[in-house]
Amino acid sequence: MSAQVDRFVHDRLPPAEQLPMFRYDLPELQLPDQLNLVEELLDKAAAKGFGDKPMLRSPQQTLTYAEAAVEVSRIAQVLVEDFGLVPGNRVLLRGGNSVAMALSWLAVVKAGMIAVASMPMLRAKELGEIIDKARPVLALCDGKLIAELETAQREYPSLLTIVAFNLPDDPASLSSLAAAKSGVFAACPTSADDVALLAFTSGTTGKPKAPVTTHRDVLAMCETWPRHILKARSDDIVIGSPPLAFTFGLGGLLVYPMWAGSSVYFHDAPYTPEGVVKLINEIGATICYTAPTFYRQMAPFAKQQGVPSMRTCVSAGEALPDATRQLWKDATGIEMLDGIGGTEVFHIYISAANHEVRRGAIGKAVPGFTAKVVDDEGNEVLRGTVGKLAIIGPVGCRYLDDARQTEYVKNGWNYPGDAFMQDDDGYFFYQARADDMIVTAGYNVGGPEVEDALLKHRAVAECGVVGKADADRGTIVKAYCVLKPGETGDAALVKALQDHVKATIAPYKYPREIEFVTVLPRTETGKLQRFRLRQIP
Structure with a gap:
């Protein structure tokens, strides 16, 4: 039964006939009907043997899983006790990748509220569009980024309160308010199908959409690509450039490391190609997430300096050219782990482990997913023929109050909008975004x-x-x-x-x-x- 008192998002989900089909074919996808993803990944970390292991790192601090759990509970107490928030309320999060941003996101979700993270570089107009659609009642914002949000707030007064973080000397800051709390807070007993986050798309094609993601969705995705392809370990140190406001970053740089008991390092300076290579070697990073363009820029520095600790390099967010894959492999000896995913389904659904890589291909359907290449009528085309990708699995697209739902979901299948070719061995070869195919x-x-x-x-x-x-x-x-x-x-x-x-x-x-x-x-x-x-x- 849903624990979310505020039904704003639930009441704006697509009608039943527009929803995708969901399949939970693997034993590990059989999740209970009541669960809170933060309780599962953080509060139960000690029972899994992760309590004393480092979880969040930065140049200024390191928090173990046990210490992070206390800080998350303190922030959740602030949200409930000081501001009177209730489960189902939306909370806007605005900040770059930092320990405070990660703790804030986890606290919102643990308390049964809905996290609405926004990209740090968004301006007031773009923030206003998010506020207008999601109707957050409170925002947690990095103190350095508050000006644009205050401008948006004047235009959209439904956002009642802004609380700053990363301002330790301010008595009204989030950390000051949290310091007065006990750190004892029971996770909201959310239903598995209660909403955990609204992940607004990055807007590559126009007005952003708001895919809805549940607690079940996030934990189900932990049991697909991370379990079967990434295979992270509790001794891994993870770094990367994708923002936590982007589901590629949220999965790779917070949720998936927590699932494996790994630690994440958040750098507090702008990433540069040479700087990331130096950082990898300074902290002994073992897993890196970034976009193909950045790997290409990093390659000469990696070849010169070496990256002996690195074992897994994940590329996603855009198509990985084979030229970039080979350049990186020549520089480091590492076969890049490619993947394609989407905000609508949280993360990666086609990929290949390093030993199964086929040149030019992204990979095969990740365990838990079924994928096919179809024509305009939804009929599967012959292998070797270019068509549109359709997928089905334990997660699927549900847009918040958006007529474009019927463009993404057709007859229960998800259509990400990509043109692909599949070979006889099941490997998928990316061609273009469907609307980027050039007919000449x-x-x-x-x-x-x-x-x-x-x-x-x-x-x-x-x-x-x-x-x-x-x-x-x-x-x-x-x-x-x-x-x-x-x-x-x-x-x-x-x-x-x-x-x-x-x-x-x-x-x-x-x-x-x-x-x-x-x-x-x-x-x-x-x-x-x-x-x-x-x-x-």
């Missing part, structure tokens, strides 16, 4: 394939490929390239790059136009925003 003179061309070819040229640091309207061919392939230092973007290099692509992949896929730029549009999580490239005149 009757040929289908996937932008990521052309990008991979361009990245194999010595002059190209980054690139983005999109379709451009053309009177003769309908659409042509156009590339935007960021060059490496010392390279000159002239007509001779354009021809050299075109010839290189023709020699690397089918000649008809070559970019008929190449434009040199200094930077590519990306989201805060590193995803290339191709829709913005398509908007360039």
